Amino acid sequence: MQIAEARALDCAYFDANRCRSCTLLPTPYALQLTEQQARIEALLPTMAWDAPHASAVGGFRNKAKMVVAGTVAAPTLGILAPDGSGIDLQACPLHEQPLVAAMPTLEAFVREARITPYDVPSRRGELKHLILTASPDGELALRLVLRSSEALPRIRKHLDLLASLPFTSVSANLQPEHKAVLEGEEELLLAGSGVLVMRVNDIGLRLRPRSFFQTNTAVAAALYRQASGWIDEADPESVLDLYCGVGGFALHAARAGRRVAGVEVTAEAIDAARETAAELRVDASFAVGDATGVDLEGARAPELVVVNPPRRGIGSLAARLEASAVERLVYSSCNPATLARDLAAMPSLRPVRGRVFDMFPHTEHAEVLVELARRRGALAGRTGTPGLAMPRL
Template sequence: MDCAYFDAWRCRSCTLLETPYARQLAEQQASVERMLSALAWEPPFASAVAGFRNKAKMAVAGTVDAPTLGILAADGSGIDLQACPLHERPIQDAMPVLEALVREARLTPYDVPSRRGELKHLLLTASPDGELALRLVLRSSEAIARIRKRLAALLGALPLASVSVNLQPAHKAVLEGDEELVLHGGTLRMRVNDVPLRLKPRSFFQTNTAVAAGLYRQATAWIDEVDPASALDLYCGVGGFALHAARPGRRMAGVEVAAEAIDAAHESAAELGLDVAFSVGDATAVDLETGAAPELVVVNPPRRGIGPLAARLEASAARHVVYSSCNPVTLARDLQAMPSLVPVRGRVFDMFPHTGHAEVLVHLERR
């Protein structure tokens, strides 16, 4: 991938960019295999090397008349990265329109050193169908009326399925606050393997749609091979694994702490005519010990891993676990806490080319 920002030393986030991609993939696979031995490994799932990222998280800096959309330098000044080649084309094409919105709506960029200003971040997500969801992270509600005034023009310029404002008044390294105001739409339809997932403003989704689609296909293939009568998707988000693996006669459920994500999962299940029991709850507190425990459990936790849930899975009646991890270090730790659930096969999915990050899918079987 050619990147003028990298070559000019304006952004060095893609730390492995100078390493040929085939070598990146091979070294990533070797690193994961060292941490997770004794597995039968499928070939790694490669990504496109550019234009793969479906979400842009742009810090806004500079001035109202000359804003920067990109990242912040160590001194808090802005580094403009509007043409970042990692982003999907609809995101790159939208950046000049969003820069114009900052100027025309007089959205004063937040200045970190002085703790002054209003607009902190622009978050833009693209769907496979080319639609966009925009979130503006503001320090206060002061600018909302001006954004509303320009909303019609914005909708005319961009294929926006959702526009919302998030209020984050605190001066700390937290991307978003607790209050979200939807100005338009509110849902981005994310079609993955013909499964119509739905993203609300706060919903989590993998940043690489093509690789996420491969991840869901692989997990579903392993689940169908085992063919459990019951399965539970923990940390289910908007229902990606559960909706892919739902089958007639298979009792499927999903648990997620975010109510907004569960609402989205219900909507997708209804469209597909699937009977999946999605519910809001703490994945670590789900009943796994009674006779109603599922035969198979899918876990897709955050980077910290499943923690105390590992011991409960070890003591449960579940015969199989499919573990999707974005952190091989915590995955290895969690596997050690489940000695009766033996990892039998795995696959590396390169969600984040040009970095050392890896997504790993592992199938565990009780022995």
């Protein structure tokens, strides 16, 4: 007879039916992991699996994306109800403590600076979102997503209200369009250096306002360690990191003394990766470019490629990897469905092993790391010496 376990996390918002984002919250955490592993294994080809890497059940999110609603006198920071009104979630138990502790100051800032919350039903108002990120060192970065520049003079005038918080960056993003797109093209630095250092496994990854980083720092650190371990076992001379972001996978691999290159479409992320590489004094080069356009066909194809694409997967890059001389691939995916599609498009690259990393407890989302190796004989007819590829820009 199975003994029922208590749920892993108490949440007053869930109990009051105010927020149901954590759909699996009533399920005991050990069972969440077991069922998650089974779902992912059923989607993917047969391979060896390490035990899933668990997360803390609460206080793990390093980023709070708060929809701002309500009124200037009584703003809400949280999510929207189906009718477009605001639901305040300032004490969300998923967020790291520095984020929770900062929320009352941010609410007071909105009131004192008289930044009108954006009202979705009427399409009026200014402040759409507050995006707050915390580093492992306890520092903070804030982005205010605004409909226009109308509130900027008042925001600048009242920035001293934020002086009690350890901000390294405060910026405003202008998003004038009324659509489900979080941010616009224009970003204005209002205070600080514009850089938040995320210290992960003793590597200081630099985040600028538009930079992507995993929302669960502890599990991201474990993901990087696992990928680095697999790369160390393969011991390639050259590694190419596609969709490299601020260089997490690449810089971990380069620290072992091998030549590494990274490619990312976002220029500010590449600037950050270059700065960290210089600080670490490693043999790593980074270029702005489209990962799908990197030269994999030439005589300088890398021995090992890392891919960490967005949810849509690698698309046409799968066929190019299949036709290349790349011997090994380490694929980090946040979407098992597109991962399964991409693996099917690379039959010469055999999945060797995988591991699930639970970045998002209490939901069905997960990060999956898979190592693939070229099947014996699959390189017949191909020419070229493995080396290090860079994009044709």
